[in-house]
Amino acid sequence: MRRFIDLADFNRDQILDLLALARALQDKPEPRALAGKILGLVFLNPSLRTLASFQAGMARLGGSSFVITPGQGTWQLETHLNAIMNGAAAEHIREGIPVLASYCDALGVRAFADGRSLNEDLREPLFEMIDGLCDKPLINMESAMNHPCQALADWRTMDELKVPARAKFVLSWVYHPKALPLAVPAAAVQMAAMRGMEVVVLRPDGFAMPPQIMDKARLAAASAGGSVTETGDRAAAMAGASVLYAKEWGTTLYYGDTEADSRLRADLSQWCVRESWFTGALPDAKLMHCLPVRRNVAVADEVLDGPRAVVKREAFNRLTVQMAVLHRMLA
Amino acid sequence: MRRFIDLADFNRDQILDLLALARALQDKPEPRALAGKILGLVFLNPSLRTLASFQAGMARLGGSSFVITPGQGTWQLETHLNAIMNGAAAEHIREGIPVLASYCDALGVRAFADGRSLNEDLREPLFEMIDGLCDKPLINMESAMNHPCQALADWRTMDELKVPARAKFVLSWVYHPKALPLAVPAAAVQMAAMRGMEVVVLRPDGFAMPPQIMDKARLAAASAGGSVTETGDRAAAMAGASVLYAKEWGTTLYYGDTEADSRLRADLSQWCVRESWFTGALPDAKLMHCLPVRRNVAVADEVLDGPRAVVKREAFNRLTVQMAVLHRMLA
Amino acid sequence: MRRFIDLADFNRDQILDLLALARALQDKPEPRALAGKILGLVFLNPSLRTLASFQAGMARLGGSSFVITPGQGTWQLETHLNAIMNGAAAEHIREGIPVLASYCDALGVRAFADGRSLNEDLREPLFEMIDGLCDKPLINMESAMNHPCQALADWRTMDELKVPARAKFVLSWVYHPKALPLAVPAAAVQMAAMRGMEVVVLRPDGFAMPPQIMDKARLAAASAGGSVTETGDRAAAMAGASVLYAKEWGTTLYYGDTEADSRLRADLSQWCVRESWFTGALPDAKLMHCLPVRRNVAVADEVLDGPRAVVKREAFNRLTVQMAVLHRMLA
Numbered sequence: 005m006r007r008f009i010d011l012a013d014f015n016r017d018q019i020l021d022l023l024a025l026a027r028a029l030q031d032k033p034e035p036r037a038l039a040g041k042i043l044g045l046v047f048l049n050p051s052l053r054t055l056a057s058f059q060a061g062m063a064r065l066g067g068s069s070f071v072i073t074p075g076q077g078t079w080q081l082e083t084h085l086n087a088i089m090n091g092a093a094a095e096h097i098r099e100g101i102p103v104l105a106s107y108c109d110a111l112g113v114r115a116f117a118d119g120r121s122l123n124e125d126l127r128e129p130l131f132e133m134i135d136g137l138c139d140k141p142l143i144n145m146e147s148a149m150n151h152p153c154q155a156l157a158d159w160r161t162m163d164e165l166k167v168p169a170r171a172k173f174v175l176s177w178v179y180h181p182k183a184l185p186l187a188v189p190a191a192a193v194q195m196a197a198m199r200g201m202e203v204v205v206l207r208p209d210g211f212a213m214p215p216q217i218m219d220k221a222r223l224a225a226a227s228a229g230g231s232v233t234e235t236g237d238r239a240a241a242m243a244g245a246s247v248l249y250a251k252e253w254g255t256t257l258y259y260g261d262t263e264a265d266s267r268l269r270a271d272l273s274q275w276c277v278r279e280s281w282f283t284g285a286l287p288d289a290k291l292m293h294c295l296p297v298r299r300n301v302a303v304a305d306e307v308l309d310g311p312r313a314v315v316k317r318e319a320f321n322r323l324t325v326q327m328a329v330l331h332r333m334l335a
Numbered sequence: 336m337r338r339f340i341d342l343a344d345f346n347r348d349q350i351l352d353l354l355a356l357a358r359a360l361q362d363k364p365e366p367r368a369l370a371g372k373i374l375g376l377v378f379l380n381p382s383l384r385t386l387a388s389f390q391a392g393m394a395r396l397g398g399s400s401f402v403i404t405p406g407q408g409t410w411q412l413e414t415h416l417n418a419i420m421n422g423a424a425a426e427h428i429r430e431g432i433p434v435l436a437s438y439c440d441a442l443g444v445r446a447f448a449d450g451r452s453l454n455e456d457l458r459e460p461l462f463e464m465i466d467g468l469c470d471k472p473l474i475n476m477e478s479a480m481n482h483p484c485q486a487l488a489d490w491r492t493m494d495e496l497k498v499p500a501r502a503k504f505v506l507s508w509v510y511h512p513k514a515l516p517l518a519v520p521a522a523a524v525q526m527a528a529m530r531g532m533e534v535v536v537l538r539p540d541g542f543a544m545p546p547q548i549m550d551k552a553r554l555a556a557a558s559a560g561g562s563v564t565e566t567g568d569r570a571a572a573m574a575g576a577s578v579l580y581a582k583e584w585g586t587t588l589y590y591g592d593t594e595a596d597s598r599l600r601a602d603l604s605q606w607c608v609r610e611s612w613f614t615g616a617l618p619d620a621k622l623m624h625c626l627p628v629r630r631n632v633a634v635a636d637e638v639l640d641g642p643r644a645v646v647k648r649e650a651f652n653r654l655t656v657q658m659a660v661l662h663r664m665l666a
Numbered sequence: 667m668r669r670f671i672d673l674a675d676f677n678r679d680q681i682l683d684l685l686a687l688a689r690a691l692q693d694k695p696e697p698r699a700l701a702g703k704i705l706g707l708v709f710l711n712p713s714l715r716t717l718a719s720f721q722a723g724m725a726r727l728g729g730s731s732f733v734i735t736p737g738q739g740t741w742q743l744e745t746h747l748n749a750i751m752n753g754a755a756a757e758h759i760r761e762g763i764p765v766l767a768s769y770c771d772a773l774g775v776r777a778f779a780d781g782r783s784l785n786e787d788l789r790e791p792l793f794e795m796i797d798g799l800c801d802k803p804l805i806n807m808e809s810a811m812n813h814p815c816q817a818l819a820d821w822r823t824m825d826e827l828k829v830p831a832r833a834k835f836v837l838s839w840v841y842h843p844k845a846l847p848l849a850v851p852a853a854a855v856q857m858a859a860m861r862g863m864e865v866v867v868l869r870p871d872g873f874a875m876p877p878q879i880m881d882k883a884r885l886a887a888a889s890a891g892g893s894v895t896e897t898g899d900r901a902a903a904m905a906g907a908s909v910l911y912a913k914e915w916g917t918t919l920y921y922g923d924t925e926a927d928s929r930l931r932a933d934l935s936q937w938c939v940r941e942s943w944f945t946g947a948l949p950d951a952k953l954m955h956c957l958p959v960r961r962n963v964a965v966a967d968e969v970l971d972g973p974r975a976v977v978k979r980e981a982f983n984r985l986t987v988q989m990a991v992l993h994r995m996l997a
Contacts, residue, residue, distance in 0.1 A: 035371045040697045042725050044718065052409045052426060053434060056375065059401040060438040063373050068399070068730070070721040073408040077735040078714045079958050088962040090843050095714060095958030098970070103715060103957065103981040107722040181421050295434065296410050296426030300419040308429070319434040366702045383740045383757060384765060387706065390732040391769040394704050399730070404739040512752050626765065627741050627757030631750040639760070650765040 026328035038067035044108035101137040110141040117148035122259035155195035157321035171246035177207035183254025197221040200228035206241040357659035369398035375439035432468040441472040448479035453590035486526035488652035502577035508538035514585025528552040531559035537572040688990035700729035706770035772803040779810035784921035817857035819983035833908035839869035845916025859883040862890035868903035
């Protein structure tokens with residue numbers, strides 16, 4: 005495997021194979037599998053789980069890693085083609101990425117959405133550029149519209165919890181003080197669709213998932229035997245749900261317009277998941293979230309501290325599935 | 336060993352045993368003892384020695400480590416229970432700590448005092464919460480009122496220098512532009528008391544050690560054959576002293592009141608250790624300090640650059656004693 | 667080898683020997699050569715290549731490393747002797763450097779020029795102090811006036827490209843929004859002179875290389891069979907050139923005077939390398955640069971993206987030559 009950029013680049017069997025490898029590496033560790041291998045980690049945006057779990061994963065497989073955080077001890081990186089670089093950025097990714105790739109055996113890159121044009125961000129121009137600049141195996145550690153490592157960890161978590169493939173998976177918008185990117189919700193919808201689930205996107209007006217993301221997920225659902233729909237009706241969405249996947253994201257109607265986004269979300273602070281949301285769901289319905297989660301803003305303590313929350317297992321599975329990806333790429 | 340949080344959690348024999356292990360590992364390295372083991376290091380506050388020596392110690396034992404510094408490339412962490420997280424912190428330690436613990440075999444955490452209520456900080460509510468959240472071995476890399484790694488390194492340094500167990504150990508307040516936490520002085524008093532020394536706390540008015548810390552140390556002193564007293568009289572304190580342990584800390588009388596603290600210390604800039612302080616001490620009396628030290632503010636160049644100063648040996652012993660702790664936890 | 671601070675500290679045969687070792691380690695990796703060894707990396711200034719390549723180099727040789735970045739998760743370090751430390755810096759390098767050295771087997775330090783007095787910076791007072799404080803092998807990762815790792819990587823790159831030892835090497839000043847240090851241009855001139863090249867420094871008025879640097883390089887050139895001259899005439903400089911080494915630096919005429927420097931460079935934005943600069947050069951003349959490079963400010967896209975640019979190979983060779991240095995110091 006040379007690229008791990010989008011779950012949709014793989015067919016269902018390849019994903020199941022990766023998940024099996026994750027389980028196998030957990031049951032039977034291979035502490036020397038990546039001896040001498042080096043993973044470079046480039047964070048254009050903040051991280052906690054990704055930063056820790058990739059380093060831990062390489063170490064558990066006998067390899068090592070280095071971390072580059074542009075703007076913190078390292079030059080800020082310019083990402084625009086043909087830029088006249090007389091501003092804050094001292095280095096262009098056209099030099100930075102190939103140089104870092106030349107020092108390591110695989111590169112992980114985190115590069116959030118630009119956040120100004122939805123159509124532009126949906127094209128993933130930055131990650132595509134990085135892809136073209138990297139002649140080593142490359143891992144998407146969250147791009148403008150994707151987060152395949154999170155999606156794979158979530159898939160594995162549902163398998164562990166024995167959530168049936170055909171179960172109802174509700175991705176719900178939740179409140180956050182400001183607009184966050186679409187990477188995780190987009191990846192979650194795609195993952196649940198590929199898993200064959202009955203996917204419902206629940207969100208207030210102005211926050212619909214972009215049609216391109218829904219259409220892509222519907223294609224996957226069609227092949228896997230599931231479905232993908234969207235609604236603003238919480239009761240209908242939650243009826244019979246096995247999973248509530250809570251996530252914050254910015255307006256798609258006025259994408260990139262901070263003021264419009266603020267106006268839209270001003271009245272939406274009640275979109276904080278409480279136990280009452282689960283009325284109508286299956287009795288043992290689970291609460292998933294990719295973390296970090298703002299307690300009592302996006303999800304209430306009563307849910308995060310109760311038996312429904314499986315957020316820590318999802319986070320732990322970042323480690324296990326990423327070890328499978330690294331193993332497939334480098335062993 | 337599952338916890339290394341407070342020297343007082345161990346009896347004297349257990350400490351002597353750890354010190355013996357530190358010496359043994361130095362004499363006869365075990366470069367594969369922790370092969371495959373991973374240490375997670377979480378710094379809610381700045382560090383130099385701790386950051387470098389824990390990574391070096393793991394590497395010298397064949398293990399590896401990762402570093403998380405909230406606010407620098409990582410989300411700021413909320414630490415208050417029931418917080419409504421609509422401010423700067425994107426993640427709560429209730430998620431952050433268990434998740435990071437799940438990636439590693441042992442966790443070290445640094446979390447300084449809140450600095451508002453003395454009684455509250457003495458209860459160590461934050462570190463206690465972290466303790467409860469971490470299901471892996473946990474190391475206190477400095478908490479509100481404790482720094483057991485520093486204390487253990489200081490004990491070993493005095494052993495190496497053949498400072499007698501019954502020698503006079505003077506912990507003296509020294510000047511600093513602002514109030515610093517009580518963690519190191521509290522740990523130093525406890526350590527010297529457990530070692531059986533004649534402990535004298537020398538400090539100006541308004542900077543007395545809290546009774547809780549003194550009483551706890553006196554209990555240890557009683558069992559070890561030493562004593563713990565407090566004074567503002569430098570000549571009396573230094574008479575016959577073997578060790579002057581210099582440390583900066585904030586007012587305990589007006590704890591958390593920055594203005595009162597500033598007023599109190601305004602006239603105390605002469606509390607900068609000079610060679611003249613050692614008049615009356617034993618001829619080869621030593622100057623100890625946990626570092627970092629502000630030269631010519633807390634301690635004068637003439638002392639730091641002279642034969643009394645053993646501060647670099649103390650710092651080196653951070654490495655040796657922490658390797659013993661890690662070995663006991665993980666080997 | 668205990669010190670790698672200045673190429674001029676070595677004779678030509680010693681350098682050729684290091685370059686041969688770099689080649690040998692690339693052809694025949696030694697993944698256990700530095701097993702158990704620890705490299706400490708201290709960055710008083712930002713870095714990308716150095717930060718990544720030293721960590722990767724240690725890992726490729728089986729060792730490990732830790733990184734200290736004062737001011738970012740670590741105390742700011744005071745560097746002046748006899749300072750009364752009542753400002754921002756909490757720790758002096760007189761403690762910081764020996765303590766960090768005590769944790770590792772070799773130390774790399776980056777410490778840029780103070781930038782106020784040319785004669786002072788030419789004396790390298792800070793790096794000389796660090797040298798005196800470090801009792802472990804020490805590597806200069808860029809000091810006030812030197813960058814031997816970059817110079818050695820550049821030498822190797824020219825060897826790989828079969829640039830003849832007697833070829834014409836033009837170091838040209840190029841535009842940058844502000845004054846940068848002299849470390850790289852000084853090291854490049856010294857390197858090319860030691861390699862026996864016909865070295866020409868091309869620069870606008872006010873940016874002449876300091877005589878001390880030119881004289882030292884001329885001494886090396888005399889012994890190696892080359893020459894070192896200086897000019898403001900681009901056509902004359904580029905005539906017959908094999909290499910254009912582009913670099914930004916601050917005024918030497920009004921060294922440390924930011925306003926004078928700004929005035930001088932205000933009209934120099936045309937000193938951005940374009941393909942037209944190579945008229946008169948050898949047909950396959952190369953563009954070298956140490957990176958980071960500001961595209962379309964210092965060097966135009968048309969050159970960086972064309973066949974002349976070998977900047978990524980130079981950067982990769984940072985890894986290969988540093989592995990040779992580390993091997994010589996620690997194996």
